[in-house]
Amino acid sequence: MELNLGIFKKLFKRGSGEKKEVGYIKEPVPENAEIIERYWITKPFARVTIASIPELGGAIKYFVEEIPLRPEEEAVLDKIINIVAAEINPAEFKEENNVRDAMLSMADKIIRKYEKKFKIHRPDTHKKLLYYIERELLGFGPIDVLMKDYHIEDISCDGVDVPVYIWHRKYESIPTNIVFKDKVFLDNFIVKLAHRSGKHVSSAFPIVDAMIYGKHRLAASFREEVSPKGSTFTIRKFREEPYSIIDLIDLGTINTDMAAYFWLLMENKVSMLIIGGTAAGKTTLLNAIATLIKPGYKVVTVEETAEINLPIDNWVQFISRESYGISGAKVGEVTLFDLVKTSLRYRPDYLIVGEVRGEEAFVLFQAVATGHGGLCTIHGESLDAAVKRLTSPPMNVSESYIPLMNVAINIERVVLPKRPTTTSYGRRVTYVWEIRDYNDYIPVFEWSPSEDIFYSYIERSVLLPRLAHKLGLTLDDLLRELRIRARILEWLKDNGIRSFREVAKYINEFYVNKEELLKKLGIEVEEEKEIAVSEVEELPSPPVEIETTLPTEVKPPKIERPIVRRFPYDLAEEVMNKIYKILKILMGRKGVYSDIDIKTRLNMDDVEFKKIIEIMRKHHLISIEKKRKHTYIRIRKKGIKVYNTLSSQLGK
Ligand SMILES: Nc1ncnc2c1ncn2[C@@H]1O[C@H](COP(=O)(O)OP(=O)(O)OP(=O)(O)O)[C@@H](O)[C@H]1O
């Protein structure tokens, strides 16, 4: 049946007389508000208006607008809801969809009956009633629109008489027009949410942390027991379709070089620790990295609430369980600690712990010490803070175990340098370190806040030479492999392949037939570079393998020498960074570059550029050649050995 939108438009225009709610209100959009954006959530029943409010100094507010009901419809609605709720027993159905269908068809019948009986029938009545019934019985009632709006990530209510706040992707934290007015109504709402997830909340158990219908994460407090202003709740919405590694590249959280590095490490069961503050994006990054896993590897995940979502089959998922404790006794509790211990029996290639907080960290490190790959997140504002937490109670990881976590990744919510078209906040991986030892961390990637770009110091990696040795390859082989993978990721990004399942398909293909895939994507494999055998042998010989059974007190020996031995590591940090930046550009593309390009990209003036070029020449990183009108700089064969075929044009 086609709906007559005209009717709804008129109704929306009236603005007043929306379904009168008991217990909460939805403020209308003020006349003088300046409307910024408007979009439908469920056309034509519910839409969102985002507006700037002059009375609030131009602050932005989110308005939920739903199709209004006439008073006579409203009276009938409550009756129908009560009947349907009483008659349907969701426990009878195995599938969620069946409950929905049964409920809607029952509602449909009852509406028809009541429309006749109370003579309320108008063209729009039936659909409107169905909308509200579904919202009430299958949806989230007053916050249903918020739950359906995919722009919203978090919803929180701090009590009655204050607006419900949301975290909107575009506008960040903003108030909504929804205000709970009645304490009892709010209490009941929370009880209902908790019950739906099979949890209990009451004055005796006033805190609930649960996964609610649709895998969203609910944290709530009940009445004044622990929150003096009354019940509160916050919902972190679940992403049906988690961010893939390509999404994170698109969002600028990481770049393709970093992603390629993670990909190579995941294949080699290297252990990684993701560090960040609350809602920094730790779990999201963990999930995206985990989807790079080599097909066929066995994964066990351990979490408190089910957030991780992987596109693989060989995956065992464990979720911890709280006790049903009465008067302090811990009955039936299954902790992260128990689960991590158990998961070792499954012999996972990767053990993934959503977030380490307690003694499970100790077991995880033990697992890593015995050759499993480990991946986890930890709450912390810095690497030092995170390591401090790891080595103190209750985690108690011994200092000598810290380097077993080979890589640490720091993610933050940051202010971005002003750009006209984008929002000013973002999430960025600000550092990737290789952990050589306790208190000895080597940055291999770094984010620059002023430019919003990432610098790679992959040349300093201590892990790659070790890996190369283990794999019987040269470091050049590995670096070339990284570049190939970065190009595959680049291709996926450029071709809009971003859903995590789609991306996983390409990863699969990569492992099934790499040559074929490269051919399909049109990626040329670089020719192998000539390197004198004697030079390869000079590379530090790695005494430690990544996978190893370590007795308690053994520390992985240090590898002191940088891989690129000719790089002038004794220069001032600032100069080194500039050299890196120039090299990076030169290495990034084949062909000839103009100096103006480089100067503009790095915001360098001529004098400075020439100075740095001269230093590079002196340290044999480049050679300078004059040919006819131009001067060419070339990355030297004997300088940075890995990248020796590119040339660049230097101004006159
Ligand atoms: N790179 C990103 N870009 C944009 N939004 C992101 C990014 N990563 C995560 N988010 C969003 O931020 C919110 C928090 O993400 P996530 O749960 O991963 O953070 P967290 O650090 O694990 O939080 P917590 O401290 O609660 O465990 C989510 O709603 C998610 O969709």
Ligand SMILES: [Mg+2]
């Ligand atoms: Mg998390």
